[in-house]
Amino acid sequence: MAKSAVKKVLVIGWDAADWKTIEPLMAEGKMPALKKLMEGGVYGRLQTLDPPLSPMLWTSIATGVRADKHGIGGFIEPIPDGTGLRPVTTTSRKVKAIWNILNQEKKKCNVVTWWPSNPAEPINGVMVSNLFQQANKPLGEEWLMPTGTIHPPEMIDELKDFRVHPSEITLTMMVPFIPNLEKDKELRKDKRTTAVMKVLSHAATVHAVSTHLMENTEWDFMAVYHDAIDHFSHLAMKYHPPHRKHIPQDDYENFKGVVEAGYRFHDMMLERTMSLIDEDTTVILISDHGFHSDHKRPLSIPNEPSGPAAEHSPYGILVMNGPGIKKGGQHVSGSSIIDITPTLLALYGLPVGKDMEGKVLYQCFENPEQAEFIESWEKVPGDSGQHDKDMIEDPWAAQEALKQLVELGYIEALEDDKLVQVEKAKTESEYYVARNMINGGRIKPAIEILDRIFNETKIIRYGQRLANGYLTSKKYIKCGEVISQLRLLEKELLVEKKKEREAKKLEKETGEKIKGKKVASDPFANSEMEEPLYLDYLEGLLLLALNKPMKAQPLLEKVQRKNKNNLDVALNIAKIFNIRKKYAEAEKQFIKALAIDDRSSAAHFGLGLSYLRRNMLEEALEEFLLALDENFYKPNSHYHLGETLMRMKDYENAANAFEVVIRLSPGMTKAHKWLYEIHTKYIIDPIKAAAENEFIKKNIKGSVYIITGLQDAGTPLVMKMLEDGGMPILFDEEETVTKNEKLAAYGYKKVANLSKDSEWIELANDKALKVYVEHLNYLPAHFNYKVIFVTRDIEDIIQYQDSQKTTGKSATALSMKKVAALQNRIFKAEEWIASQPNIEFLTISYNELIEHPIESVEIMCEFIGKELNNAAMIKSIKKNKVKTE
Amino acid sequence: MKKNKENKEVVINSQGSLGVLALGAIGIIKWREAMKAEVEAAKTELKSKKSLKTKK
Numbered sequence: 008m009a010k011s012a013v014k015k016v017l018v019i020g021w022d023a024a025d026w027k028t029i030e031p032l033m034a035e036g037k038m039p040a041l042k043k044l045m046e047g048g049v050y051g052r053l054q055t056l057d058p059p060l061s062p063m064l065w066t067s068i069a070t071g072v073r074a075d076k077h078g079i080g081g082f083i084e085p086i087p088d089g090t091g092l093r094p095v096t097t098t099s100r101k102v103k104a105i106w107n108i109l110n111q112e113k114k115k116c117n118v119v120t121w122w123p124s125n126p127a128e129p130i131n132g133v134m135v136s137n138l139f140q141q142a143n144k145p146l147g148e149e150w151l152m153p154t155g156t157i158h159p160p161e162m163i164d165e166l167k168d169f170r171v172h173p174s175e176i177t178l179t180m181m182v183p184f185i186p187n188l189e190k191d192k193e194l195r196k197d198k199r200t201t202a203v204m205k206v207l208s209h210a211a212t213v214h215a216v217s218t219h220l221m222e223n224t225e226w227d228f229m230a231v232y233h234d235a236i237d238h239f240s241h242l243a244m245k246y247h248p249p250h251r252k253h254i255p256q257d258d259y260e261n262f263k264g265v266v267e268a269g270y271r272f273h274d275m276m277l278e279r280t281m282s283l284i285d286e287d288t289t290v291i292l293i294s295d296h297g298f299h300s301d302h303k304r305p306l307s308i309p310n311e312p313s314g315p316a317a318e319h320s321p322y323g324i325l326v327m328n329g330p331g332i333k334k335g336g337q338h339v340s341g342s343s344i345i346d347i348t349p350t351l352l353a354l355y356g357l358p359v360g361k362d363m364e365g366k367v368l369y370q371c372f373e374n375p376e377q378a379e380f381i382e383s384w385e386k387v388p389g390d391s392g393q394h395d396k397d398m399i400e401d402p403w404a405a406q407e408a409l410k411q412l413v414e415l416g417y418i419e420a421l422e423d424d425k426l427v428q429v430e431k432a433k434t435e436s437e438y439y440v441a442r443n444m445i446n447g448g449r450i451k452p453a454i455e456i457l458d459r460i461f462n463e464t465k466i467i468r469y470g471q472r473l474a475n476g477y478l479t480s481k482k483y484i485k486c487g488e489v490i491s492q493l494r495l496l497e498k499e500l501l502v503e504k505k506k507e508r509e510a511k512k513l514e515k516e517t518g519e520k521i522k523g524k525k526v527a528s529d530p531f532a533n534s535e536m537e538e539p540l541y542l543d544y545l546e547g548l549l550l551l552a553l554n555k556p557m558k559a560q561p562l563l564e565k566v567q568r569k570n571k572n573n574l575d576v577a578l579n580i581a582k583i584f585n586i587r588k589k590y591a592e593a594e595k596q597f598i599k600a601l602a603i604d605d606r607s608s609a610a611h612f613g614l615g616l617s618y619l620r621r622n623m624l625e626e627a628l629e630e631f632l633l634a635l636d637e638n639f640y641k642p643n644s645h646y647h648l649g650e651t652l653m654r655m656k657d658y659e660n661a662a663n664a665f666e667v668v669i670r671l672s673p674g675m676t677k678a679h680k681w682l683y684e685i686h687t688k689y690i691i692d693p694i695k696a697a698a699e700n701e702f703i704k705k706n707i708k709g710s711v712y713i714i715t716g717l718q719d720a721g722t723p724l725v726m727k728m729l730e731d732g733g734m735p736i737l738f739d740e741e742e743t744v745t746k747n748e749k750l751a752a753y754g755y756k757k758v759a760n761l762s763k764d765s766e767w768i769e770l771a772n773d774k775a776l777k778v779y780v781e782h783l784n785y786l787p788a789h790f791n792y793k794v795i796f797v798t799r800d801i802e803d804i805i806q807y808q809d810s811q812k813t814t815g816k817s818a819t820a821l822s823m824k825k826v827a828a829l830q831n832r833i834f835k836a837e838e839w840i841a842s843q844p845n846i847e848f849l850t851i852s853y854n855e856l857i858e859h860p861i862e863s864v865e866i867m868c869e870f871i872g873k874e875l876n877n878a879a880m881i882k883s884i885k886k887n888k889v890k891t892e
Numbered sequence: 893m894k895k896n897k898e899n900k901e902v903v904i905n906s907q908g909s910l911g912v913l914a915l916g917a918i919g920i921i922k923w924r925e926a927m928k929a930e931v932e933a934a935k936t937e938l939k940s941k942k943s944l945k946t947k948k
Binding site for chain 1: 907908909910911912913914915916917918919920924
């Protein structure tokens with residue numbers, strides 16, 4: 008875009024706007040302005056971040072980074088003087104927002120009610136903060152603005168009368184939202200009615216001030232944020248059609264039109280806004296997350312801070328229109344809210360900060376040109392229109408400093424309840440930031456935070472995320488430990504609840520008040536939400552990761568019975584069926600997943616894979632294309648699309664697919680291998696073939712199949728199976744005297760010396776080699792490795808080892824020491840394997856191998872990717888298991 | 893800047909409407925003017941009624 012930079016950009020934010028609500032309205036002609044905007048530009052879904060909490064998200068939208076970097080960690084922060092809590096502020100933002108960068112580039116910016124934007128920043132334009140629309144006095148009394156609401160302050164008088172007070176909202180304005188108000192006077196006093204009036208007055212205020220600024224100021228960039236769709240939806244989505252059984256019919260009849268009227272009002276405001284821009288203006292309309300409007304609407308809201316976020320859906324909306332943007336209403340995919348700032352910079356022809364986490368949405372551009380990059384905008388000097396450095400502070404750090412002053416006796420201590428409140432809010436904020444970090448792939452620091460706050464508070468939600476973090480980072484034993492702790496906590500909670508029930512019963516019988524601890528209920532227990540039976544879900548995922556699909560399946564199916572609308576559960580069950588090669592069953596689950604979310608890229612991808620494995624090529628092709636339509640940036644979808652096209656003998660398109668794989672994931676050797684095959688056999692191109700061959704040669708010298716695990720975990724059995732199955736193996740043959748000794752060993756002496764000498768690894772090319780976990784990290788990088796990690800319950804290993812020798816030490820003491828040492832070895836090995844790009848790995852449980860030999864062998868052979876003698880391998884398990892137990 | 897052609901189609905009176913709010917700044921200004929005018933008119937009417945009563 009650098010050469011054809013746009014002149015003006017208008018960003019409109021509609022908090023929580025969702026295509027699922029918009030599409031039926033648009034089909035009925037009820038949102039003509041949005042339809043026009045879409046048809047003249049591009050549109051698509053905009054993926055949100057986790058957790059879907061608006062102040063964090065809108066700050067990520069405006070900065071291109073997540074919460075740990077931008078500093079806005081939730082809804083509230085402590086007041087620096089220690090008097091309590093307040094809504095989050097701009098002074099807590101640690102990085103430049105897009106308007107600060109543009110300010111430095113001499114562009115005039117207007118920012119209206121962005122969340123957070125108080126106190127307003129001293130930009131070269133107008134900033135109206137998010138406190139502008141809050142009425143703090145009854146109608147008729149002077150309605151003062153909080154300090155810092157408007158920059159420049161001299162515009163206060165000009166803008167203050169654009170505030171619409173909730174009491175000014177008339178019956179005529181309200182009837183489109185609640186038609187029964189006309190005849191039902193009692194309904195006019197209903198608190199939901201007054202809440203709608205308030206939200207409408209806020210929306211009208213934001214629109215009035217923004218239209219005034221559009222018409223009466225010079226600007227190059229303008230950002231207008233509306234919170235009303237989110238608020239209308241939280242108020243009344245439960246009454247939105249179709250009617251659900253648990254919603255009282257009267258309430259449904261009264262409030263069923265609120266959400267629709269809210270969206271239509273936004274369309275009317277959009278029409279007016281569009282009439283005020285000139286043809287040089289590029290418009291970007293976005294929402295930070297969506298809002299469930301269908302069968303996924305939760306039946307109740309979790310009893311926890313930010314519980315209402317359970318109503319949010321993971322996809323917001325994106326519409327772009329105007330100079331620099333493709334025309335014709337093309338659907339675009341693969342966009343995330345974190346991409347907005349990099350995209351805006353590219354539109355203006357400015358470089359993107361390498362420290363920004365999002366990408367430029369080139370797919371939306373009419374003439375995409377590679378954006379330029381700089382290390383960081385934070386280092387670029389100039390007037391950014393930020394607050395003075397002494398105003399910018401970390402409120403939590405300020406709180407800590409305050410605590411220290413109290414401890415030193417310089418100032419008086421806060422009241423206890425306020426302290427508790429601040430501490431709770433701080434922990435909660437850390438929890439959100441940790442979730443945001445996990446969402447951004449920064450698992451290790453997130454685990455550190457979650458581990459600390461879970462141990463301090465024992466709050467189940469924190470533990471759940473911690474277990475999930477361990478699972479994501481493949482620290483399976485740690486994950487299992489946290490799940491066990493959570494199970495105990497759950498039990499304790501149940502006991503406490505039982506006591507509470509009994510106390511209540513006694514109270515009723517005796518009429519006396521019984522003193523006792525009030526139990527905080529688990530927010531997800533007994534609620535038909537996204538996360539009931541979360542521990543079972545986590546345990547299921549853990550078993551799946553440990554390659555115990557048969558054990559994982561019943562657990563996940565149990566979770567699915569309670570969570571019929573949970574996409575991830577359906578996807579994971581489907582994945583199990585794919586692993587077990589039960590493709591028809593997998594197909595059913597993927598279809599179930601698509602019934603939950605017909606735009607799930609993962610579901611289309613999985614369904615495609617289940618078709619591909621059954622050679623249903625046309626069907627597979629369609630599903631991979633649908634998967635890519637929803638998420639273009641997934642190399643695996645392109646790869647399997649290429650594989651399908653190869654089987655269909657459409658070599659040209661297959662080559663295109665593999666080329667995309669390489670662009671997205673340059674190190675994906677398999678794609679290079681396919682391209683080599685295409686250019687040597689089908690579309691003969693010696694130059695391209697040579698280049699691919701060069702890459703393969705240069706990067707990969709060969710493949711070794713590593714069998715690893717702790718001593719006595721069962722690695723020799725796996726080696727024996729592979730040998731019987733026809734796999735070449737590397738071991739010290741001369742060392743083995745008897746068959747039994749060979750089975751016990753299968754070792755190769757040089758492995759112990761890997762740290763000093765690894766040249767011999769070429770001897771292991773295309774062979775299986777036994778390597779104990781402590782030697783894994785010395786494997787040289789110029790080979791590909793397929794690692795089979797043999798696991799066995801540590802207690803079983805110790806028992807086995809103890810049975811093999813007698814010592815004078817206490818068996819229990821020895822075991823505890825051993826458990827700790829063995830676990831430590833496994834952690835290190837898991838961590839290392841996860842960080843190696845040239846290693847694929849499969850975990851095989853010894854017990855699973857013994858209990859389900861047929862499926863285990865199938866899984867192992869699929870992983871190895873060679874034609875082996877399955878029957879001989881199964882026979883080998885049955886014959887040799889006793890010897891290794 | 894483009895002028896809003898739809899302005900003319902929106903009836904602005906003291907009752908207001910979503911259409912008036914959707915006009916933004918200009919809608920709010922005109923709506924409040926209409927309200928003010930109505931209050932003034934009501935005051936004038938009240939005054940004239942009072943003066944009629946006094947005359948009687």
